[in-house]
Amino acid sequence: xxxxxxxxxxxxxxxxxxxxxxxxxxxxxxxxxxxxxxxxxxxxxxxxxxxxxxxxxxxxxxxxxxxxxxxxxxxxxxxxxxxxxxxxxxxxxxxxxxxxxxxxxxxxxxxxxxxxxxxxxxxxxxxxxxxxxxxxxxxxxxxxxxxxxxxxxxxxxxxxxxxxxxxxxxxxxxxx
Numbered sequence: 001x002x003x004x005x006x007x008x009x010x011x012x013x014x015x016x017x018x019x020x021x022x023x024x025x026x027x028x029x030x031x032x033x034x035x036x037x038x039x040x041x042x043x044x045x046x047x048x049x050x051x052x053x054x055x056x057x058x059x060x061x062x063x064x065x066x067x068x069x070x071x072x073x074x075x076x077x078x079x080x081x082x083x084x085x086x087x088x089x090x091x092x093x094x095x096x097x098x099x100x101x102x103x104x105x106x107x108x109x110x111x112x113x114x115x116x117x118x119x120x121x122x123x124x125x126x127x128x129x130x131x132x133x134x135x136x137x138x139x140x141x142x143x144x145x146x147x148x149x150x151x152x153x154x155x156x157x158x159x160x161x162x163x164x165x166x167x168x169x170x171x172x173x174x175x176x
Contacts, residue, residue, distance in 0.1 A: 002056060002057055002058050003022060003023065003057045003058070004023055004057070004058050004059075004060070005020050005021065005022060005023075005028070005054060005057050005058070005059045005060075006020070006021045006025075006059070006060050006061075006062070007019070007020050007021075007050065007059050007060065007061040007062070008021070008061075008062055008063075008064065008085070009043070009046075009047075009061060009062070009063045009064070009065075009068070009071070009077075010063075010064050010065040010068070010082070010085075011035075011039060011043065011063065011064075011065040011066070011067035011068045011071045012065045012066055012067065012104055012105050013066050013067065013104060013105035013106040013107075013131070014034060014035065014105030014106070014130055014131060014134075015032060015033060015034050015035060015105065015130075016032075016033055016035050016039065016042045016043055016046055016065075017030070017031070017032050017033075017065075018030065018031050018046040018047070018050060020050060020053075020054060020059075025092065025093070029050060029053060029054070031046050031049065031050075033045070033046060039067060039071070040074075043071065061075075061077050061078075062077070062078050062079070062080050062085075063075070063077050063078065063079050063080070064079065064080050064081065064082045064085040065082050066082065066104065066105075066106070066107070068082070082104075082109075083109055083111065083119050083121065086100065086102060086109070086111065087100075087111055087117060087119070090111070090113070091113075097113055098112070098113055098114050099111065099112050099113065099114075100113075103129050103130055103133075104129055104130060105129060105130040105131050106129055106130075106131050107121060107122055107129060108121070108122045108129055109121045109122075133147065
């Protein structure tokens, strides 16, 4: 029997995410993959994997993310702006949420839900975003998960350049 499934495809600056929901909005498949600037190949890989699992089902697909508009045009799919998509998801799945902070590869977004919805986005600097975290991990010769391990055994709390990723690169290099 065919099921109606909803597929979300989030094309970000560093990763592609795919999620498949059943008609009760339960996640039945999800995948997160870095695209290393080969977005089309990564999308093809994720969609092919999902197709292999759900080829007998009817699906709807919605695209979001910083790279989503061009992908939605390329594939002829509907697009929803990422902050709107996140807000709708939070209101549906975690309705008592006060605030959401989302760190993307190259931006940061915050949504306040108390007293009406207020949204802010930092799109001018990658400091504090996924790309910044990756850079700091690389400077410290580890990965993002390794930063957690390093933090567990800290001896000194170093000041950081909370407003500028470029300055923080220099500070981190001098701490090593």
